Amino acid sequence: MPDHPDIRVQPIDASLRSALLELAVHEAQYDFVGPIAVSLVDAEACEGSEPMAILRDGAPIGFYRLEYRPRSIADMDFERATVGLRSFFIDARWQGQGLGARALAAALADLAQRHPQMRDVVLTVNLRNTAALALYRRAGFRETGGLYHGGRSGPQHVMLCALPL
Numbered sequence: 084m085p086d087h088p089d090i091r092v093q094p095i096d097a098s099l100r101s102a103l104l105e106l107a108v109h110e111a112q113y114d115f116v117g118p119i120a121v122s123l124v125d126a127e128a129c130e131g132s133e134p135m136a137i138l139r140d141g142a143p144i145g146f147y148r149l150e151y152r153p154r155s156i157a158d159m160d161f162e163r164a165t166v167g168l169r170s171f172f173i174d175a176r177w178q179g180q181g182l183g184a185r186a187l188a189a190a191l192a193d194l195a196q197r198h199p200q201m202r203d204v205v206l207t208v209n210l211r212n213t214a215a216l217a218l219y220r221r222a223g224f225r226e227t228g229g230l231y232h233g234g235r236s237g238p239q240h241v242m243l244c245a246l247p248l
């Protein structure tokens with residue numbers, strides 16, 4: 084195996100679905116993301132949502148969804164063209180190897196390439212979720228200062244990241 088596996092992201096199609104449904108996070112992390120089966124079906128059903136796969140050497144290791152109606156992220160509006168990112172996770176077997184950071188970079192690059200009119204990405208992250216906070220800060224996300232109280236596991240930071248022009 085190469086030292087640096089190929090990390091890509093792509094919209095989910097039927098060929099990826101069954102492998103994606105095998106993915107899971109650690110039990111305690113379900114405070115922060117829903118089960119893939121729920122997130123995937125919900126993203127497929129919601130207008131303005133796009134379910135995305137994170138692939139390692141072509142095989143799914145993670146998931147996230149893009150929200151083209153960013154108000155759904157934290158009940159707030161944005162002056163600039165903004166896309167929401169939610170339900171981002173790396174399968175428990177693949178965490179802690181730097182793949183989350185690479186996947187997030189790939190997700191931002193994909194957005195900049197496919198949606199050059201988008202200026203910012205917004206997400207919420209639970210105050211207790213130190214791993215995700217470190218990941219997002221390192222990728223360039225910054226807290227807006229506001230807290231979102233709409234989640235089921237306690238207050239969340241609202242974070243924004245500018246996409247490369």
Ligand SMILES: CC(C)(COP(=O)(O)OP(=O)(O)OC[C@H]1O[C@@H](n2cnc3c(N)ncnc32)[C@H](O)[C@@H]1OP(=O)(O)O)[C@@H](O)C(=O)NCCC(=O)NCCS
Nearest residue numbers: 112115171172173178179180181182183184214215217218
């Ligand atoms: C958050 C998550 C995506 C990180 O994925 P990952 O592949 O393990 O992350 P990486 O190995 O690329 O590490 C990214 C950063 O997180 C930090 N990190 C990873 N696991 C950590 C842990 N258990 N505790 C503290 N920090 C941790 C790393 O140190 C790194 O920070 P650094 O670059 O400042 O050193 C993963 O833990 C996950 O899927 N968690 C469950 C779902 C979730 O919480 N999603 C976020 C919803 S907002």
